[in-house]
Amino acid sequence: MRKGATTRELILEQTAPLFNQRGYAGLAMSDIMAATGLEKGGVYRHFESKEVLALAAFDHAIRRITDRLLGALQGKTSAVERITAILDFWDAYAIDPVVAGGCPVMNTAIESDDTHPALRTEARKVMDRYQRLIRRIVREGVSVGLLRDDLDIDAFASVMLSTLEGALMMSMLYRDPIHMTRATTHLAALLRGYVVAGTTRRRRSV
Amino acid sequence: MRKGATTRELILEQTAPLFNQRGYAGLAMSDIMAATGLEKGGVYRHFESKEVLALAAFDHAIRRITDRLLGALQGKTSAVERITAILDFWDAYAIDPVVAGGCPVMNTAIESDDTHPALRTEARKVMDRYQRLIRRIVREGVSVGLLRDDLDIDAFASVMLSTLEGALMMSMLYRDPIHMTRATTHLAALLRGYVVAGTTRRRRSV
Amino acid sequence: MRKGATTRELILEQTAPLFNQRGYAGLAMSDIMAATGLEKGGVYRHFESKEVLALAAFDHAIRRITDRLLGALQGKTSAVERITAILDFWDAYAIDPVVAGGCPVMNTAIESDDTHPALRTEARKVMDRYQRLIRRIVREGVSVGLLRDDLDIDAFASVMLSTLEGALMMSMLYRDPIHMTRATTHLAALLRGYVVAGTTRRRRSV
Amino acid sequence: MRKGATTRELILEQTAPLFNQRGYAGLAMSDIMAATGLEKGGVYRHFESKEVLALAAFDHAIRRITDRLLGALQGKTSAVERITAILDFWDAYAIDPVVAGGCPVMNTAIESDDTHPALRTEARKVMDRYQRLIRRIVREGVSVGLLRDDLDIDAFASVMLSTLEGALMMSMLYRDPIHMTRATTHLAALLRGYVVAGTTRRRRSV
DNA sequence: ACGCACGGGACACCCCGTTCCT
DNA sequence: AGGAACGGGGTGTCCCGTGCGT
Numbered sequence: 089m090r091k092g093a094t095t096r097e098l099i100l101e102q103t104a105p106l107f108n109q110r111g112y113a114g115l116a117m118s119d120i121m122a123a124t125g126l127e128k129g130g131v132y133r134h135f136e137s138k139e140v141l142a143l144a145a146f147d148h149a150i151r152r153i154t155d156r157l158l159g160a161l162q163g164k165t166s167a168v169e170r171i172t173a174i175l176d177f178w179d180a181y182a183i184d185p186v187v188a189g190g191c192p193v194m195n196t197a198i199e200s201d202d203t204h205p206a207l208r209t210e211a212r213k214v215m216d217r218y219q220r221l222i223r224r225i226v227r228e229g230v231s232v233g234l235l236r237d238d239l240d241i242d243a244f245a246s247v248m249l250s251t252l253e254g255a256l257m258m259s260m261l262y263r264d265p266i267h268m269t270r271a272t273t274h275l276a277a278l279l280r281g282y283v284v285a286g287t288t289r290r291r292r293s294v
Numbered sequence: 295m296r297k298g299a300t301t302r303e304l305i306l307e308q309t310a311p312l313f314n315q316r317g318y319a320g321l322a323m324s325d326i327m328a329a330t331g332l333e334k335g336g337v338y339r340h341f342e343s344k345e346v347l348a349l350a351a352f353d354h355a356i357r358r359i360t361d362r363l364l365g366a367l368q369g370k371t372s373a374v375e376r377i378t379a380i381l382d383f384w385d386a387y388a389i390d391p392v393v394a395g396g397c398p399v400m401n402t403a404i405e406s407d408d409t410h411p412a413l414r415t416e417a418r419k420v421m422d423r424y425q426r427l428i429r430r431i432v433r434e435g436v437s438v439g440l441l442r443d444d445l446d447i448d449a450f451a452s453v454m455l456s457t458l459e460g461a462l463m464m465s466m467l468y469r470d471p472i473h474m475t476r477a478t479t480h481l482a483a484l485l486r487g488y489v490v491a492g493t494t495r496r497r498r499s500v
Numbered sequence: 501m502r503k504g505a506t507t508r509e510l511i512l513e514q515t516a517p518l519f520n521q522r523g524y525a526g527l528a529m530s531d532i533m534a535a536t537g538l539e540k541g542g543v544y545r546h547f548e549s550k551e552v553l554a555l556a557a558f559d560h561a562i563r564r565i566t567d568r569l570l571g572a573l574q575g576k577t578s579a580v581e582r583i584t585a586i587l588d589f590w591d592a593y594a595i596d597p598v599v600a601g602g603c604p605v606m607n608t609a610i611e612s613d614d615t616h617p618a619l620r621t622e623a624r625k626v627m628d629r630y631q632r633l634i635r636r637i638v639r640e641g642v643s644v645g646l647l648r649d650d651l652d653i654d655a656f657a658s659v660m661l662s663t664l665e666g667a668l669m670m671s672m673l674y675r676d677p678i679h680m681t682r683a684t685t686h687l688a689a690l691l692r693g694y695v696v697a698g699t700t701r702r703r704r705s706v
Numbered sequence: 707m708r709k710g711a712t713t714r715e716l717i718l719e720q721t722a723p724l725f726n727q728r729g730y731a732g733l734a735m736s737d738i739m740a741a742t743g744l745e746k747g748g749v750y751r752h753f754e755s756k757e758v759l760a761l762a763a764f765d766h767a768i769r770r771i772t773d774r775l776l777g778a779l780q781g782k783t784s785a786v787e788r789i790t791a792i793l794d795f796w797d798a799y800a801i802d803p804v805v806a807g808g809c810p811v812m813n814t815a816i817e818s819d820d821t822h823p824a825l826r827t828e829a830r831k832v833m834d835r836y837q838r839l840i841r842r843i844v845r846e847g848v849s850v851g852l853l854r855d856d857l858d859i860d861a862f863a864s865v866m867l868s869t870l871e872g873a874l875m876m877s878m879l880y881r882d883p884i885h886m887t888r889a890t891t892h893l894a895a896l897l898r899g900y901v902v903a904g905t906t907r908r909r910r911s912v
Numbered sequence: 913a914c915g916c917a918c919g920g921g922a923c924a925c926c927c928c929g930t931t932c933c934t
Numbered sequence: 935a936g937g938a939a940c941g942g943g944g945t946g947t948c949c950c951g952t953g954c955g956t
Contacts, residue, residue: 095914111317111405113317113319117950117951126915127916128916129914129952129953129954130914132951137950138949138950189408190407197466197467198401198463199317199320199404202316203315203317242476243476243479246464246472246476247461251457251477253460253463254400254463255460257403257404257456257460258421258456258459260407261407261414262418266452271453273449322922322924324922333942334943335940336941339939340939343925507935521820521821522731523731526732528928529927530927539935539937540937542935545935600820609878610808610812610816610875611817613727614727614807615727615732620879627879658873658876658885659888662889663872665876666871667865667872669871670864670867672815672819673815679864682865683864683868686861709917735945736943736944744920746919746920746922746947747919747947750919751918914956915954915955915956917954918951918952918953918954921948921950923948923949925944925946927943928941928943928944929943930939930940930941931940931941933939934935
């Protein structure tokens with residue numbers, strides 16, 4: 089057992105990627121036991137059911153991702169810098185995911201769609217937070233005069249997340265980060281199109 | 295007694311949406327029996343295993359979608375018209391999917407990523423075809439002089455599919471087609487940006 | 501197919517030993533198909549069900565055994581000769597059964613006891629005939645003055661058949677005809693004990 | 707929760723007569739589940755396969771019978787008393803079997819003959835023990851001078867068991883203990899014929 | 913806090929017996 | 935007579951969760 093880590097955290101740390109890779113239905117308690125080295129008694133002491141564990145593991149995965157993302161935003165002040173940091177984060181994610189198995193939100197959304205309401209609700213909540221984060225950044229950019237005010241903030245957040253999630257799926261399907269690169273490049277260009285002339289230094293167009 | 299081919303089609307028709315909604319691991323043979331009204335003997339006569347059936351059901355779903363999509367392309371000649379038809383197809387899909395449960399390619403890509411190589415391979419093949427279709431259309435548009443030749447055809451296809459797949463996931467997660475609408479609107483505008491001035495009648499901007 | 505044999509007879513000829521060896525529950529239609537070289541359609545054309553076939557196969561086995569036994573009795577006139585012929589028949593049966601798998605009556609009696617009333621009835625009928633045959637012979641021997649009239653005819657037939665059937669079971673269990681030899685030797689001596697002195701030539705005592 | 711050993715015994719107690727009545731092929735796991743009130747998981751926890759269970763059930767049945775038989779021999783000292791006790795045991799068995807369905811050894815010998823080597827071996831082992839028991843008793847009777855020394859001990863044991871097993875089959879086939887009575891009466895008389903004159907009080911002849 | 917025995921029950925797949933069509 | 939079709943019961947595996955013992 090890792091020093092200082094409680095058993096509960098150990099379990100989450102080990103199972104979060106497994107749930108992310110194989111899904112709720114595809115992951116068995118026996119896999120969890122094998123991964124944690126615990127027996128059932130040990131696991132059930134901390135989580136009253138597989139479902140509760142799955143929910144907690146999802147939360148854990150999201151927390152890890154969010155921590156990393158917020159870290160990447162640290163010190164980035166302007167909207168463009170912050171959006172760019174997010175795009176960079178996704179680029180990195182496609183090469184080396186924070187949590188193995190792709191984006192937990194998308195994975196959960198796909199699997200739970202018609203089967204597991206609790207997980208679906210959780211995924212939606214996280215997606216809400218992602219949208220709000222982007223909207224907040226963009227709104228700030230607009231209010232500050234960095235971005236044009238004809239930018240449809242809701243649509244931008246929606247399209248940006250759609251494109252990034254879709255591109256992650258493509259990159260994982262092909263085991264090739266190129267699709268993510270193309271998506272982030274495209275989104276960066278899109279954003280640049282809304283930057284008010286003269287407010288920032290030109291980057292080379294892609 | 296029923297003709298075998300009929301029963302086989304019946305099974306595929308009934309199970310394709312179920313696999314699409316619940317995934318390979320989430321769908322039990324008993325669900326299949328319930329959906330088809332057949333007993334085990336009947337199902338296993340036509341498909342030697344759940345895996346073989348899942349593969350066939352995936353194929354079936356794709357065929358249904360492809361047929362519909364090709365139908366929508368019927369009579370559309372110019373690249374812009376054809377891409378627009380594809381976008382319209384996705385818009386409609388988000389409201390009323392041809393196969394319940396979202397896009398089989400994305401669903402399969404997500405679930406099979408770390409668990410089911412055969413399904414993953416199949417999903418990749420179909421995604422290849424989608425990419426080739428878009429590239430062919432765009433390439434023709436460029437060669438004909440309708441679209442600017444600085445358009446990165448591969449990147450366009452990649453970004454377009456990423457965006458549409460991601461948007462479908464978002465629309466399903468929120469049970470709200472708005473995300474798809476935003477994605478297609480965005481992609482339509484993107485395409486319009488590459489149309490050579492004077493080659494087509496202006497559409498009202500969206 | 502054997503010349504002159506109808507398909508029906510071919511089936512019975514092939515399956516009688518199989519039913520005798522493996523029992524009704526232990527023999528599958530697929531075994532029957534393999535043994536006969538026919539497909540299911542062919543078998544069901546002649547026998548409407550496995551049960552009907554099993555009954556017919558039992559009958560067939562009994563007929564073959566009875567034919568052989570009656571052949572062995574041919575020309576034997578005195579009761580002692582006839583009983584001895586029967587004992588010889590059983591001795592030979594233990595070494596090389598007329599129908600593979602032991603005595604169909606005993607096999608059927610054992611298997612069908614709590615499971616298959618129709619077969620049980622059939623077995624009982626045949627056992628009745630066996631008992632009647634022995635009683636008739638012995639009764640004739642008594643009436644002719646060859647055998648003592650204090651011989652309990654019913655008990656003799658019963659004990660004789662019990663001993664022979666039990667001995668056949670033992671010989672098959674041990675794959676050793678010695679048990680049958682001991683039984684027939686014992687029964688021959690028993691019978692001799694009832695022979696009226698001076699009516700027959702002494703055999704060497706065993 | 708129940709103790710495992712208890713459940714194991716429960717299963718054996720309930721299934722031993724079932725296997726004895728219907729045979730290995732004729733008894734389904736579902737019958738076992740119905741008889742024990744357990745679900746598959748419960749049964750398979752204690753027995754890894756139907757075959758292993760069948761073997762254990764056979765052992766269990768034999769143990770029950772042996773216990774009863776040894777109990778009947780308790781206090782019986784002379785060879786004649788002991789053999790008589792065994793005959794009485796069989797008489798009682800034909801009326802009310804210790805294990806429903808007849809003699810497990812014979813049943814198993816018959817069914818397993820051409821199908822189940824493991825069971826056959828087991829049946830043979832038990833039959834060996836039966837033979838040894840009788841031989842030992844008779845041998846002791848001879849060495850003590852109670853029985854004549856021209857008695858063929860091996861043949862006596864063999865014939866006695868053949869007769870008893872065969873008679874049990876007959877009694878079960880006819881649902882009439884008379885055949886067993888005749889067999890034991892006969893065997894008692896046979897034994898009496900070997901008693902050295904003057905060593906024991908005459909019993910009335912049967 | 914954890915290991916482990918326990919057992920209910922779902923699951924996949926096989927194969928059996930029968931029918932129907934050719 | 936061949937053989938596809940299919941209802942259905944078969945076995946054994948696995949899975950989840952409980953509760954006892956340490």
